[in-house]
Amino acid sequence: MDEAVTEGTARRWRVPVAVALVKFALAAVLVVATVTVARDLVSALLGLLVAVGLGLSGLRDVLMPVRLEADGEGVTVLTGLPGRRKHYPWAKIERIRLDQRRRLLGRSTMLEIDADSDLYFLTQYELGAPPAQVVEELAALRTGR
Incomplete structure (x- = not known):
């Protein structure tokens, strides 16, 4: 998927x-x-x-399937219902991590991006990939490896 x-x-x-x-x-x-x-x-x-x-x-x-884009310059996130794109250079990204929580019948895992004064949570259904994999790929893009 x-x-x-x-x-x-x-x-x-x-x-x-x-x-x-x-x-x-x-x-x-x-x-x-x-x-x-x-x-x-x-x-x-x-x-x-x-x-x-x-x-x-x-x-x-x-109509707006791309929720997250990243390259050597930074990260672009789709925000809000109208689908505005907000770009953050890597210097403005404070933290990228997995947010794991226990729910009623299991666990949920989301990608958390803390950028400037904004906080984004993206699920596997929004990313089309496991959030853990996306965290690794974002780390590689950020460091240029």
Whole structure:
């Protein structure tokens, strides 16, 4: 499931197409379930609102799939719903590490980037690669090895 792309010395990590397709499929199932099962207006509106949110999230994954780019100069991160790109030179990157936490039924592992006064968390589903692998590749790009 490695969706990273190499262009020269630059690397890009992107959302796999399968993730967007799953979001679209879940949104469609939720719409059908809401229309057939909802017994009142409030539950119908809530179900449709969640389905629209899933659909918009899938659409963002298709239109702006690259979540992280890095090269010898620094790191560029996709931020916010409109998909603005924010570039940080390596000198502004304070820390790149794995954020591992215990959740209800397991562990979650995310890539944490602490840049300037901003903090970013990226999951494997956003990167298309295991966060531990991305941390290693970012370290190599940062040091030029």
